[in-house]
Amino acid sequence: MDVAACAWGSGAIEPGQASSIFGTAGIHQVIMDRPLLEPKLVGMTLCHGVRGRWMRMLAAMTATPNLEWFLKELGGSLTRGAGGGPKLYHRLERLVQSVPAGADGVMFHPYLFPGGERGPFVKPTARASFTGLSLNHSAKHLLRAVYEGVALATLDCYRHMPIDPQSVLLSGGGANSPLWCQIVADCLGKPVLVPEGSQFGAKGAAMNVGGAAGFYRDAQDAVRQSVRMSRRYLPATARTRLYHELYALYRRTAERQMDLWDLRARIEFPAR
Structure with missing residues (x-):
């Protein structure tokens, strides 16, 4: 394999x-x-x-498709004029670094795959979401939340x-x-x-x-x-402490959404 x-x-x-x-x-x-x-x-x-x-x-x-989707659908203001390749990703890293760890409370659950999630739980109805948004946040906060959301999903798998x-x-x-x-x-x-x-x-x-x-x-x-x-x-102790606190919120938020995902799946949305 x-x-x-x-x-x-x-x-x-x-x-x-x-x-x-x-x-x-x-x-x-x-x-x-x-x-x-x-x-x-x-x-x-x-x-x-x-x-x-x-x-x-x-x-x-999904892992890197979360970033690809964000840049395509929501990241126009961040990528304009950057071109592609290394130049684009260097810009993205600078933007992410301009936002403190934790993205000022914005969290992303990276369940973008249309068939739901398979690890560390199996849930065909799972869907991605941003939580914690306010008028104080910008596209840069969402971008950092995407990077962190995929990393928190990695921690979620290793915790299991x-x-x-x-x-x-x-x-x-x-x-x-x-x-x-x-x-x-x-x-x-x-x-x-x-x-x-x-x-x-x-x-x-x-x-x-x-x-x-x-x-x-x-x-x-x-x-x-x-x-x-x-x-x-090497991990930075202070950031690890913060991310482990955020992981508890990340996990609890996902668990609380599971019934809502099922409820959403029962709604018959109009066809395109």
């Missing part, structure tokens, strides 16, 4: 390690030495490519894992954003390490083949020879 190959390609092979992929989905995995199944009825327990290793995976339906990792290896398109990596580290309260390179699924598959062909002595040797960390982000 590609996520197992991505974990190996990013260097996550030992029990207690964790690997997150910030791509179309937010995929979060912990490595185990036995097949733990908690939480029940959500996520997957998979064989790792390394003998004697297992993975517990929880996956949020059977193992609490010491650090997280982060890959995928979202890992190209230094600020997003730092926000994830602050939310988790754990170091976030970004491996060098890209296409970690292909890299992990190649490492597996290399081991079978005798190019590496074992999985550990493959990681030693082939995996390097390009960046490391």
